[in-house]
Amino acid sequence: MASTGPHTNAYYSDSVAPTSQPVPETKKRDVSLYQFFAPGGVLSRTHPAYEFRRGQLQMAQAVEQALEEKRHLIVEAGTGTGKTLAYLVPVIRSGKRVIISTGTKNLQEQLFHKDIPFLEQALFPNGEGKLKACYMKGRNNYLCRKKLYDLTDQPVLSGLEEIEHYRAIATWEKVTQTGDRAELASLPEASALWHKIDARSDTCLGQKCSAWDRCFITEMHRKAMESDIIIVNHHLFFADLSIKQQAEYAPDAGILPEAGAVIFDEGHELEDVAGSYFGVSVSNGRFEELCRDVEVSLQRNHMLSASLSGALKSLRERAIFFFALLPQGDGRFAFESRREFMEENGDEFLGLQQALTRLGSELENLASKPEEVFNFARRTQELQVQLGFLMESEDRNTVFWIERRRGGRDKLNVFLQATPIDVAPILKTCLFDKLECAVLTSATLAVGGSFDYMRQRLGLEHARESVLPSHFDYENQALFYVPPDLPDPRTPQFTAKAADRIRRLLEITRGRAFVLFTSYAQMNDVYQRLLGELEFPMLLQGDAPKTALLEEFRLTPHAVLFATSSFWQGVDVQGEQLSCVIIDRLPFAVPSDPVVAARVKSLDADGGNAFFQYQVPAAVITLKQGFGRLIRSLHDRGLLVLLDNRILKKQYGRVFVESLPPYRRTTDLKQVEQFFGIE
Ligand code: SF4
Numbered sequence: 095m096a097s098t099g100p101h102t103n104a105y106y107s108d109s110v111a112p113t114s115q116p117v118p119e120t121k122k123r124d125v126s127l128y129q130f131f132a133p134g135g136v137l138s139r140t141h142p143a144y145e146f147r148r149g150q151l152q153m154a155q156a157v158e159q160a161l162e163e164k165r166h167l168i169v170e171a172g173t174g175t176g177k178t179l180a181y182l183v184p185v186i187r188s189g190k191r192v193i194i195s196t197g198t199k200n201l202q203e204q205l206f207h208k209d210i211p212f213l214e215q216a217l218f219p220n221g222e223g224k225l226k227a228c229y230m231k232g233r234n235n236y237l238c239r240k241k242l243y244d245l246t247d248q249p250v251l252s253g254l255e256e257i258e259h260y261r262a263i264a265t266w267e268k269v270t271q272t273g274d275r276a277e278l279a280s281l282p283e284a285s286a287l288w289h290k291i292d293a294r295s296d297t298c299l300g301q302k303c304s305a306w307d308r309c310f311i312t313e314m315h316r317k318a319m320e321s322d323i324i325i326v327n328h329h330l331f332f333a334d335l336s337i338k339q340q341a342e343y344a345p346d347a348g349i350l351p352e353a354g355a356v357i358f359d360e361g362h363e364l365e366d367v368a369g370s371y372f373g374v375s376v377s378n379g380r381f382e383e384l385c386r387d388v389e390v391s392l393q394r395n396h397m398l399s400a401s402l403s404g405a406l407k408s409l410r411e412r413a414i415f416f417f418a419l420l421p422q423g424d425g426r427f428a429f430e431s432r433r434e435f436m437e438e439n440g441d442e443f444l445g446l447q448q449a450l451t452r453l454g455s456e457l458e459n460l461a462s463k464p465e466e467v468f469n470f471a472r473r474t475q476e477l478q479v480q481l482g483f484l485m486e487s488e489d490r491n492t493v494f495w496i497e498r499r500r501g502g503r504d505k506l507n508v509f510l511q512a513t514p515i516d517v518a519p520i521l522k523t524c525l526f527d528k529l530e531c532a533v534l535t536s537a538t539l540a541v542g543g544s545f546d547y548m549r550q551r552l553g554l555e556h557a558r559e560s561v562l563p564s565h566f567d568y569e570n571q572a573l574f575y576v577p578p579d580l581p582d583p584r585t586p587q588f589t590a591k592a593a594d595r596i597r598r599l600l601e602i603t604r605g606r607a608f609v610l611f612t613s614y615a616q617m618n619d620v621y622q623r624l625l626g627e628l629e630f631p632m633l634l635q636g637d638a639p640k641t642a643l644l645e646e647f648r649l650t651p652h653a654v655l656f657a658t659s660s661f662w663q664g665v666d667v668q669g670e671q672l673s674c675v676i677i678d679r680l681p682f683a684v685p686s687d688p689v690v691a692a693r694v695k696s697l698d699a700d701g702g703n704a705f706f707q708y709q710v711p712a713a714v715i716t717l718k719q720g721f722g723r724l725i726r727s728l729h730d731r732g733l734l735v736l737l738d739n740r741i742l743k744k745q746y747g748r749v750f751v752e753s754l755p756p757y758r759r760t761t762d763l764k765q766v767e768q769f770f771g772i773e
Pocket of ligand 1: 237238239240241293294297298299300301303304305306309310311312
């Protein structure tokens with residue numbers, strides 16, 4: 095079969111083109127989609143748990159058509175569809191280079207370590223071919239050799255722990271092929287040393303770096319250039335896209351190569367991730383880091399003059415002072431009083447800007463400066479521009495807010511943030527209008543059977559649509575119970591009554607449950623009320639890392655896990671061990687969150703109805719995700735509970751009910767007992 099032409103309309107620019115060969119156009123494989131997925135086909139002969147899934151074949155056909163016709167596609171495929179194979183097979187057949195972007199690491203690992211080797215074996219049983227695929231993580235997962243070598247020349251390590259980590263990394267650097275920190279199991283997640291030597295882009299010298307040829311990022315990029323399938327996550331994808339956009343698609347911007355198509359799996363997360371990369375964020379930590387990096391580098395190069403020391407001292411002091419003046423508050427909150435703040439503290443803002451200017455010109459004036467000094471000058475200027483935008487911009491499509499987070503060693507990190515209120519116009523212009531084919535898929539994209547909400551939020555105007563039939567028999571596999579008698583979850587009486595009902599339900603299900611909450615406070619309150627009251631082992635989010643808790647849940651008979659939002663998605667527990675998912679209330683986003691509040695305000699101001707256009711659909715997607723934890727295979731069976739009966743009593747409740755899979759529904763506790771064989 096004919097292959098498609100070279101990537102003439104492709105969107106991405108290559109950054110190491112001179113040293114890389116274009117990907118050769120591979121021929122489409124000889125096996126048709128039907129011959130692959132249908133009974134008696136390749137999949138049935140090679141997959142031990144093969145079942146014919148109509149939805150899987152339909153999805154593969156839709157993806158193939160989109161790739162061939164260079165169109166966008168949005169497709170909802172429920173759990174059990176086998177959607178990764180449904181897009182991988184047409185991608186391989188297309189002969190195009192395709193980027194696959196996922197929301198979670200689990201899915202990236204499944205694609206790279208399970209699905210692709212499986213397909214390689216299935217398509218080339220005698221080793222007559224190979225799939226060229228690579229797995230790219232965010233740059234901060236990789237070691238920067240230059241920084242490590244600089245540290246070796248002049249170690250600036252604090253404490254015994256850092257010295258120990260440094261030794262382990264230095265030994266590993268000599269043998270690792272990838273520079274991926276995942277190989278260093280002993281390095282703690284929050285290692286402060288790693289943060290000083292990772293390969294983040296803002297500190298990278300690019301082709302001018304003395305370690306460029308042996309750089310792990312260069313190597314990763316080279317591998318990507320030689321691959322047909324490039325697996326990334328949404329964070330890396332949008333970080334790359336925003337860098338390219340800022341650099342106006344300069345040939346050396348970004349690390350992802352040209353691609354004929356992008357498949358966004360777990361596509362329901364795109365709006366949030368895109369919003370964070372098309373925004374601006376300046377923190378007190380960034381000032382401190384810049385000063386530290388300049389100081390260390392100039393000291394090493396014996397260039398730290400008295401005037402430069404003075405410039406650094408002044409910048410440090412000005413930054414500390416300025417961030418201390420910002421409005422007080424915990425967590426995330428809107429910075430609505432920017433104008434008043436500037437009226438009162440304009441001098442301090444100007445003082446900080448002048449300190450940046452002073453450092454910038456000191457750096458410029460250095461004679462015969464090493465390459466990294468140009469990078470420091472660029473970072474200084476970037477801070478100046480971004481700070482100016484954060485304090486003075488009148489952009490109506492941006493919400494300005496502040497976030498305070500506790501760091502290690504009692505450090506308080508203060509972030510000044512600007513986030514686009516509506517990412518749709520940005521994504522439309524710099525992604526969907528330029529990309530020849532984007533496929534957006536997830537188990538949760540449609541609301542009431544329609545994609546209007548997703549398309550509006552993402553600016554995806556022209557796309558084919560498909561909601562695939564489920565492979566599961568939801569009506570017999572799951573019972574959905576809503577207690578009609580509990581008080582409204584917004585009332586103070588709710589928690590005590592809800593805890594009582596949870597206890598009763600867990601007795602019926604013999605534990606084996608996730609109890610999922612919309613807030614930590616509610617989770618802790620209910621957990622405390624039930625502690626000592628249940629005869630089953632109780633696990634609480636926060637008591638151990640997420641993966642360890644999940645492992646314990648899988649291994650502990652009758653366990654009950656109390657958790658919040660991070661367990662609503664990307665968690666897969668098959669079998670009887672998880673027989674019940676209880677959700678405390680309809681998961682509306684916190685209305686006081688600055689980004690949510692700004693989106694609501696903007697929709698209402700434009701004459702829309704934010705509640706129905708934004709808050710309800712967003713909550714529907716989240717609820718579908720949460721309930722999606724229960725039925726993970728054809729053999730799973732269990733109970734879903736929503737303790738919030740507004741789903742029955744309020745008019746908007748219908749939207750939720752109509753969006754959920756066709757579970758058998760009840761409001762009668764007796765039917766729950768019968769479902770579990772209790773008469
Ligand atoms: S090219 Fe960039 S990431 Fe690579 S070693 Fe040099 S500075 Fe580090």
